[in-house]
Amino acid sequence: MNAIVTVIGKDKVGIMAGVCVAFEKTNVNVLDISQTILKDMFTMNMLVDVKNANVSFSELVDILDKEGERLGVSIRIQREDIFDAMHRI
Amino acid sequence: MLNQHEIIETLNMIDNQHLDIRTITMGISLRNCGHPDAKIAATKMYDKITKYAENLVKTGEEIEKEMGIPIINKRISVTPMAIAAESSETEDYTIFAKAMDNAAKECGVNFIGGFSALVQKGFTIGDRRLINSIPSALAQTDFVCSSVNVGSTKAGINMDAVKLMGNIIKDTAEKTKENDGLGCAKLVVFCNAVEDNPFMAGAFHGVGEPECAINVGVSGPGVVYNALKGVKGAPFDVVAETVKKTAFKITRMGQLIAREASSRLNAEFGIVDLSLAPTPAVGDSVARILEEMGLETCGTHGTTAALALLNDAVKKGGVMASSSVGGLSGAFIPVSEDEGMIEAVHKGVLALDKLEAMTCVCSVGLDMIAVPGDTTAETISAIIADEAAIGMINQKTTAVRIIPALNKKVGDEIEMGGLLGTAPVMPVHKESSYDFIMRGGRIPAPLNSLKN
Numbered sequence: 001m002n003a004i005v006t007v008i009g010k011d012k013v014g015i016m017a018g019v020c021v022a023f024e025k026t027n028v029n030v031l032d033i034s035q036t037i038l039k040d041m042f043t044m045n046m047l048v049d050v051k052n053a054n055v056s057f058s059e060l061v062d063i064l065d066k067e068g069e070r071l072g073v074s075i076r077i078q079r080e081d082i083f084d085a086m087h088r089i
Numbered sequence: 090m091l092n093q094h095e096i097i098e099t100l101n102m103i104d105n106q107h108l109d110i111r112t113i114t115m116g117i118s119l120r121n122c123g124h125p126d127a128k129i130a131a132t133k134m135y136d137k138i139t140k141y142a143e144n145l146v147k148t149g150e151e152i153e154k155e156m157g158i159p160i161i162n163k164r165i166s167v168t169p170m171a172i173a174a175e176s177s178e179t180e181d182y183t184i185f186a187k188a189m190d191n192a193a194k195e196c197g198v199n200f201i202g203g204f205s206a207l208v209q210k211g212f213t214i215g216d217r218r219l220i221n222s223i224p225s226a227l228a229q230t231d232f233v234c235s236s237v238n239v240g241s242t243k244a245g246i247n248m249d250a251v252k253l254m255g256n257i258i259k260d261t262a263e264k265t266k267e268n269d270g271l272g273c274a275k276l277v278v279f280c281n282a283v284e285d286n287p288f289m290a291g292a293f294h295g296v297g298e299p300e301c302a303i304n305v306g307v308s309g310p311g312v313v314y315n316a317l318k319g320v321k322g323a324p325f326d327v328v329a330e331t332v333k334k335t336a337f338k339i340t341r342m343g344q345l346i347a348r349e350a351s352s353r354l355n356a357e358f359g360i361v362d363l364s365l366a367p368t369p370a371v372g373d374s375v376a377r378i379l380e381e382m383g384l385e386t387c388g389t390h391g392t393t394a395a396l397a398l399l400n401d402a403v404k405k406g407g408v409m410a411s412s413s414v415g416g417l418s419g420a421f422i423p424v425s426e427d428e429g430m431i432e433a434v435h436k437g438v439l440a441l442d443k444l445e446a447m448t449c450v451c452s453v454g455l456d457m458i459a460v461p462g463d464t465t466a467e468t469i470s471a472i473i474a475d476e477a478a479i480g481m482i483n484q485k486t487t488a489v490r491i492i493p494a495l496n497k498k499v500g501d502e503i504e505m506g507g508l509l510g511t512a513p514v515m516p517v518h519k520e521s522s523y524d525f526i527m528r529g530g531r532i533p534a535p536l537n538s539l540k541n
Contacts, residue, residue: 078157
């Protein structure tokens with residue numbers, strides 16, 4: 001199952017590292033990344049595969065939430081289906 | 090991969106424009122719960138509801154977390170209680186309302202609908218018992234919602250039921266006066282009631298429905314409002330297209346959630362109800378959508394036309410997006426739940442007569458309207474009759490949810506709390522409808538040809 005991760009917040013050193021370490025620990029595979037800086041705001045979308053994750057989706061949400069808090073950014077993970085439903089016929 | 094713009098658009102709708110799944114409602118049949126002993130019947134009902142809906146709230150919360158979209162309400166609807174309880178030997182059906190209430194509390198849902206009777210053509214013994222029990226049932230329960238269908242295009246209008254409901258509404262207001270007549274906010278009088286409506290207070294699980302079904306109500310007035318802000322001054326075809334596209338996106342989301350919920354809960358997927366259901370929150374108002382189309386205040390001339398366009402475009406967009414659209418699908422205009430409507434009433438622009446006209450072209454009826462406490466039962470019945478006539482002639486659902494605000498006068502407010510909002514007390518015509526209502530009997534079903 002794929003999921004979309006969105007990271008938004010004030011740019012600083014270590015955001016990407018923090019997010020990727022969290023994924024390594026939970027065995028989540030990153031498939032695609034698009035990242036940009038908009039007026040000092042770090043904005044990143046990632047497509048990840050959570051099929052082999054070693055935690056439940058709900059735990060993953062909490063882990064990323066905590067990591068976001070530590071980094072001072074918002075990290076959100078949602079199943080890809082919700083975006084596909086809205087934007088793909 | 091989805092592009093950044095698409096991802097941000099969806100997140101924006103959820104974060105800033107109040108896009109949400111308004112309700113996942115599980116419909117449960119209680120037709121096999123009858124028993125001559127009311128206590129045994131009530132226990133059977135409680136057991137069945139709590140068994141079927143045991144995981145409803147938990148599943149809703151799981152889906153909410155995985156999809157990242159708020160699912161505001163998890164609710165239950167049951168077979169109209171007048172049918173389910175009819176074989177029990179008891180005059181007072183409050184015992185069944187209490188069973189529903191206890192089951193709702195056990196399951197953790199915030200409303201349970203179906204304390205209902207369908208009397209468009211006449212009363213059975215159970216119908217009368219149920220209707221007479223409504224005031225005490227609503228006063229003695231917290232989460233039970235009640236509805237009575239008094240008319241239909243096929244059957245006409247049961248004016249005896251219309252007369253009775255005026256008194257029942259007054260009684261309910263009196264019995265729940267400590268809470269500003271809150272009981273009346275949970276009581277709907279319908280014409281052409283639909284059997285798969287997931288929205289309260291009018292939800293019930295119709296007799297043609299399966300054993301257990303999941304119906305999902307989607308909302309998003311704020312999303313439509315924001316989309317229309319992007320087409321300021323454009324002609325109406327552009328407005329209609331914009332609403333359609335937005336409704337399509339919202340409904341697709343509802344369809345996904347409904348499928349997911351029904352498969353996890355082992356229930357049939359019923360319908361997606363695409364209704365623009367406002368909440369008291371700023372930015373979640375249907376009135377503001379109408380104003381965005383170019384009206385200074387909701388209720389002024391042009392409001393009915395604006396609402397007609399909105400309602401139709403919402404349906405057109407929604408129908409394409411779901412395998413099964415049903416329920417009420419359209420725009421709701423509950424006054425107390427819509428911050429724009431409340432302001433329009435206070436300004437003196439939006440009045441009962443205009444609201445009645447608006448109900449000719451939108452999905453429901455006179456909804457969440459407070460009237461002075463000294464309004465007579467006959468006047469309330471006459472308001473119901475007018476609304477039922479609109480539904481009957483136009484082959485659409487109409488409803489009345491009206492709250493007589495005891496000891497309050499025009500301009501005062503009653504506080505319902507939460508999603509039910511704040512209702513400004515609105516004036517009604519002072520001239521009597523007494524003799525009209527006292528006639529009773531039936532208004533025959535209308536002719537469906539020779540339409541002019």
